[in-house]
Amino acid sequence: MYNNMEIKPYRHEVKYYECDRMGITHHSNYIRFMEEARVDWMDQLGYGFDRMEAEGVVSPVVAIECRYRHTSTFKDIIDIEVDVAEITALKISFKYTMRVGSNTVCTATSTHCFLEQGRPVSLEKRFPELYKRIITIPNSEKR
Amino acid sequence: MYNNMEIKPYRHEVKYYECDRMGITHHSNYIRFMEEARVDWMDQLGYGFDRMEAEGVVSPVVAIECRYRHTSTFKDIIDIEVDVAEITALKISFKYTMRVGSNTVCTATSTHCFLEQGRPVSLEKRFPELYKRIITIPNSEKR
Amino acid sequence: MYNNMEIKPYRHEVKYYECDRMGITHHSNYIRFMEEARVDWMDQLGYGFDRMEAEGVVSPVVAIECRYRHTSTFKDIIDIEVDVAEITALKISFKYTMRVGSNTVCTATSTHCFLEQGRPVSLEKRFPELYKRIITIPNSEKR
Amino acid sequence: MYNNMEIKPYRHEVKYYECDRMGITHHSNYIRFMEEARVDWMDQLGYGFDRMEAEGVVSPVVAIECRYRHTSTFKDIIDIEVDVAEITALKISFKYTMRVGSNTVCTATSTHCFLEQGRPVSLEKRFPELYKRIITIPNSEKR
Numbered sequence: 001m002y003n004n005m006e007i008k009p010y011r012h013e014v015k016y017y018e019c020d021r022m023g024i025t026h027h028s029n030y031i032r033f034m035e036e037a038r039v040d041w042m043d044q045l046g047y048g049f050d051r052m053e054a055e056g057v058v059s060p061v062v063a064i065e066c067r068y069r070h071t072s073t074f075k076d077i078i079d080i081e082v083d084v085a086e087i088t089a090l091k092i093s094f095k096y097t098m099r100v101g102s103n104t105v106c107t108a109t110s111t112h113c114f115l116e117q118g119r120p121v122s123l124e125k126r127f128p129e130l131y132k133r134i135i136t137i138p139n140s141e142k143r
Numbered sequence: 144m145y146n147n148m149e150i151k152p153y154r155h156e157v158k159y160y161e162c163d164r165m166g167i168t169h170h171s172n173y174i175r176f177m178e179e180a181r182v183d184w185m186d187q188l189g190y191g192f193d194r195m196e197a198e199g200v201v202s203p204v205v206a207i208e209c210r211y212r213h214t215s216t217f218k219d220i221i222d223i224e225v226d227v228a229e230i231t232a233l234k235i236s237f238k239y240t241m242r243v244g245s246n247t248v249c250t251a252t253s254t255h256c257f258l259e260q261g262r263p264v265s266l267e268k269r270f271p272e273l274y275k276r277i278i279t280i281p282n283s284e285k286r
Numbered sequence: 287m288y289n290n291m292e293i294k295p296y297r298h299e300v301k302y303y304e305c306d307r308m309g310i311t312h313h314s315n316y317i318r319f320m321e322e323a324r325v326d327w328m329d330q331l332g333y334g335f336d337r338m339e340a341e342g343v344v345s346p347v348v349a350i351e352c353r354y355r356h357t358s359t360f361k362d363i364i365d366i367e368v369d370v371a372e373i374t375a376l377k378i379s380f381k382y383t384m385r386v387g388s389n390t391v392c393t394a395t396s397t398h399c400f401l402e403q404g405r406p407v408s409l410e411k412r413f414p415e416l417y418k419r420i421i422t423i424p425n426s427e428k429r
Numbered sequence: 430m431y432n433n434m435e436i437k438p439y440r441h442e443v444k445y446y447e448c449d450r451m452g453i454t455h456h457s458n459y460i461r462f463m464e465e466a467r468v469d470w471m472d473q474l475g476y477g478f479d480r481m482e483a484e485g486v487v488s489p490v491v492a493i494e495c496r497y498r499h500t501s502t503f504k505d506i507i508d509i510e511v512d513v514a515e516i517t518a519l520k521i522s523f524k525y526t527m528r529v530g531s532n533t534v535c536t537a538t539s540t541h542c543f544l545e546q547g548r549p550v551s552l553e554k555r556f557p558e559l560y561k562r563i564i565t566i567p568n569s570e571k572r
Contacts, residue, residue: 159478178446
């Protein structure tokens with residue numbers, strides 16, 4: 001039963017090389033943290049992107065939205081909560097909340113499609129079990 | 144007279160290290176290309192970010208939106224057109240159109256505030272001449 | 287007593303965005319892993335780079351040597367052992383051994399000086415206690 | 430005739446996102462500038478890495494050495510001179526001199542092998558014409 005599954009937030013500690021001349025985490029790096037968190041989320045679901053790639057399916061990003069609410073910096077621990085914002089046959093959108101302690105530093109979404117040999121593929125048909133797992137995750141909004 | 148000013152698109156050639164396992168430009172790098180294009184845009188306007196920083200004002204990003212329309216890869220030449228989407232006393236939004244030849248690979252916006260010693264500062268009051276230059280640039284929409 | 291101190295290897299899991307078109311960890315990233323490991327090493331010694339920076343001392347890299355022995359890729363766990371290769375009043379050199387399982391993927395060294403307000407500073411005089419801790423760490427060569 | 434060929438230095442302007450908390454170009458980025466310069470050097474020779482990759486040959490880095498002599502920062506123009514330090518059937522070493530104006534900021538070397546389907550391949554046998562061009566470039570030391 002996956003609908004009781006507890007997905008743990010992903011944790012990223014800010015690296016020295018991720019900070020810029022203003023002394024803060026460079027804004028482009030949050031896009032990378034989102035990827036890290038998404039990869040971890042898929043791993044926790046038991047179906048990693050590496051396994052998907054090994055089966056010939058890639059999942060490029062089609063859109064990103066990111067709101068920078070507070071700065072973070074070297075050695076800050078960012079906890080990233082990932083949720084599914086929307087899922088259709090051909091696309092999935094994730095929602096991210098990134099916190100340093102109780103301080104929300106960034107909220108974001110990313111939207112992805114699935115491609116096999118360059119062509120769009122339905123997640124529902126191609127990976128039905130994974131699709132079922134995803135749609136039965138309780139929405140964190142409701143927790 | 145700045146309202147006749149011709150702002151040239153910024154050009155970025157995709158580097159080997161900017162491409163990922165899928166063989167395409169990693170999506171996080173477009174956020175960096177936007178920064179490069181914005182820096183160049185300010186330079187063309189005659190008031191670079193380095194000069195602003197030297198006067199104690201920084202311009203952090205508060206929001207990003209990015210739509211990935213086509214992939215690009217190693218050695219592709221990306222031409223990036225920058226326009227002002229909106230400007231108020233405290234914020235400025237840029238609009239980016241990134242093309243490889245006639246192919247639009249990415250469209251995006253970024254929103255920025257201005258800070259002096261950590262506090263919001265009005266671009267209009269702090270850099271009135273720059274503000275005036277910006278508002279008199281003909282909107283590229285209308286070109 | 288620090289000379290019995292056990293310094294644990296630093297662990298880095300290779301990220302998707304750290305891999306290149308060849309499908310392997312891009313070689314420039316190992317330089318960043320070295321920095322991560324060095325930061326962690328200083329933290330384990332009880333005197334982090336953030337604390338040093340807060341006291342006005344920075345530690346720029348003056349030289350790097352890196353031998354890439356095997357490739358690594360997405361999701362590989364790299365264990366990085368850090369040792370002091372040499373220490374003088376003005377410089378410190380670290381030695382790094384990076385392993386994926388029992389497979390050595392990279393060996394490297396980095397050399398650093400210490401600057402305060404742009405001028406070289408003696409680690410021994412400026413941070414005598416830290417200096418003492420470092421020179422009493424048993425050389426891992428001898429373990 | 431290639432032995433009269435003039436290879437032009439590669440030019441890199443330091444980006445905002447390439448600078449770190451110390452306000453200087455992060456040391457890991459010079460490794461990337463070397464790659465950019467090497468790619469450009471091959472292009473000037475008329476045999477780009479993209480063409481080599483298209484023929485199934487990749488050229489991974491086996492070693493890097495880098496000496497950081499002066500700092501560089503945002504907007505600095507770095508001119509990078511590339512020379513062949515050594516070439517054998519199986520390996521090639523490049524030498525890099527990076528200057529901001531007349532100020533040498535970094536000197537470096539990189540060593541590369543050539544792989545086809547994961548196996549070492551002789552540059553001389555696989556790409557005899559390219560090999561000949563390389564060995565007839567006048568050593569810049571002697572210019």
